[in-house]
Amino acid sequence: MTDSLIFAKIFPSMNLHEYQAKELLKKYHVPVQEGIAVDTVMAAEEAYRQIKTQTGNNFAVIKAQIHAGGRGKGKIEGTEQRGVAVAKSVEDVATIAKNILGGTLVTIQTGAAGKKVNKILIAQDVYYPGPNPVKEFYLSILLDRAKGMNVVMYSTEGGMDIEEVAHNTPEKIFKEWVHPGGGLQGFQARKIAFNLGLSGEAFKNCVKFVTNLYNAYVGLDCGMLEINPLFKTSDEKIIAVDCKMNIDDNALMRHADTAALRDVTEEDPTEVEAGQYNLNFVKLDGNVGCMVNGAGLAMATMDMIKLSGGEPANFLDVGGTANAQTVEAGFRIIMKDPNVKAILINIFGGIVRCDRVAAGVIEAYNKLGNINIPIIVRLQGTNAVEAKKLIDESGLKVQSAIELSEAAALVKKAVA
Structure with missing residues (x-):
C-alpha cells in the first residue's frame, strides 16, 4: 500500500x-437512473414489476451493491454471473437475483477475496431508442490537495476505466478547478458541457446537472463523487447511471442521516473495531505490528521498520491520549494478524x-496473556526514564528502548 493510500485512510471517508x-x-x-434496492428474490420480482409499470419498458438492469468498482466485468465466485446484468422478464430477474444475492462478487477492485452481495439494485433501462443517439461520459469531483481546490475531472470516454483513458488518450481528460471562495461558476459549467x-x-441539461452535482458534492461534504457513466439519453436528458x-x-457530525447509511459489513472488521476505540488503523501486508501516537511519527516508524529489514503489518495511531484501554485494544487488533512476528510500540510523551503508557502496556499484556512474539517498547519524552524502569522491572517479556536506533536494532533482531 502506498503512502498516499495510507494518508487517505488516516483521514478516512465513509463509502x-x-x-x-x-x-x-x-x-x-x-x-439519476431510477431504481429500487432489494435483498430478496421476491422483492426483486416486485421491484421489476413496478419499474416496468412506470416506464412501459420490459428491460431492467440488475446491479450488485458492493463498495467496489468493476461490477460489470466482475463475476460471482464459482459462476459466470456478472455483477451487472440486463433482464427482460420477471423470470430473468428471478434467475439473476438468485445468482447474485448471497454470492461473492470478485472484481478487479475487490481482489481475489471478493465481497459478499447482500443487496441488488433493480434499475430502469435508460438505453431506450429515440430520435437521437445515446452517449456515455465520465465526470468526477474531488479535492486537488496540491492546488487546494476542488477539481471537476471529465471525459468524453465514459463507461470505462478512467485510468486506461488517462494512460492511452490523456488528451481526452479535461479538468476544471473551482476556487473555494466562489464555487462552480456558470461559465465553468458551460465549458464542461x-x-x-x-x-x-x-447542453442546457448538462449545465444544470453539473451545477447541481457540484452543490451536492459541497453540501454533503463529499471526499469524492464519481459519475461513470454520465449518460445522455436519446431524448437529450443528462442522468447519472452509476454513482x-x-x-x-x-463531517459526519453535520450529517446524522447520512452517517446512518454506513454499511460496516463492507469494511475491514479490524478497522471497524479500531474505530470503536477511536484508533486510526490501516491493515498492511508486513510482519511487524506498529502502535504509535501521532500520524507523522507512525509514518516515520514504518520507514524505520523497513530500513531494519522488516515490513510494517499495519498503521496504528493511538492518538495523544493513549491509556491502558486503547493500548489493550491496539494489542488485540494487531494480534489478530497471523503474519505479525513482532510488535513495536513507539510513543513520544508530549x-x-x-x-x-508503560503502565498501560503492562496492564494490557497481563490481561491478554499468551503473547509469544517479541514486543519492543520505545518511549521518549516526559518521564521516559521512569517508563523504561517500569517495563524493565515488570518481569514481562517486553524489551524497552529510549533511542530510536535501539528500537531499530531490536526490531531487526526480532524479524531476522
Whole structure:
C-alpha cells in the first residue's frame, strides 16, 4: 500500500452504495437512473414489476451493491454471473437475483477475496431508442490537495476505466478547478458541457446537472463523487447511471442521516473495531505490528521498520491520549494478524506521560496473556526514564528502548 493510500485512510471517508448515493443526489435535483434496492428474490420480482409499470419498458438492469468498482466485468465466485446484468422478464430477474444475492462478487477492485452481495439494485433501462443517439461520459469531483481546490475531472470516454483513458488518450481528460471562495461558476459549467461535445437541449441539461452535482458534492461534504457513466439519453436528458460517493468522516457530525447509511459489513472488521476505540488503523501486508501516537511519527516508524529489514503489518495511531484501554485494544487488533512476528510500540510523551503508557502496556499484556512474539517498547519524552524502569522491572517479556536506533536494532533482531 502506498503512502498516499495510507494518508487517505488516516483521514478516512465513509463509502456509500450506489443506491444510497443516488437517493442523496436526488435531494439536490440531480437526475439519476431510477431504481429500487432489494435483498430478496421476491422483492426483486416486485421491484421489476413496478419499474416496468412506470416506464412501459420490459428491460431492467440488475446491479450488485458492493463498495467496489468493476461490477460489470466482475463475476460471482464459482459462476459466470456478472455483477451487472440486463433482464427482460420477471423470470430473468428471478434467475439473476438468485445468482447474485448471497454470492461473492470478485472484481478487479475487490481482489481475489471478493465481497459478499447482500443487496441488488433493480434499475430502469435508460438505453431506450429515440430520435437521437445515446452517449456515455465520465465526470468526477474531488479535492486537488496540491492546488487546494476542488477539481471537476471529465471525459468524453465514459463507461470505462478512467485510468486506461488517462494512460492511452490523456488528451481526452479535461479538468476544471473551482476556487473555494466562489464555487462552480456558470461559465465553468458551460465549458464542461461544451468540451463534452453537447449542444441544444442536452447542453442546457448538462449545465444544470453539473451545477447541481457540484452543490451536492459541497453540501454533503463529499471526499469524492464519481459519475461513470454520465449518460445522455436519446431524448437529450443528462442522468447519472452509476454513482460512487464517499463522505468525509470528519463531517459526519453535520450529517446524522447520512452517517446512518454506513454499511460496516463492507469494511475491514479490524478497522471497524479500531474505530470503536477511536484508533486510526490501516491493515498492511508486513510482519511487524506498529502502535504509535501521532500520524507523522507512525509514518516515520514504518520507514524505520523497513530500513531494519522488516515490513510494517499495519498503521496504528493511538492518538495523544493513549491509556491502558486503547493500548489493550491496539494489542488485540494487531494480534489478530497471523503474519505479525513482532510488535513495536513507539510513543513520544508530549501530551501523554510515558510512565502512564508503560503502565498501560503492562496492564494490557497481563490481561491478554499468551503473547509469544517479541514486543519492543520505545518511549521518549516526559518521564521516559521512569517508563523504561517500569517495563524493565515488570518481569514481562517486553524489551524497552529510549533511542530510536535501539528500537531499530531490536526490531531487526526480532524479524531476522
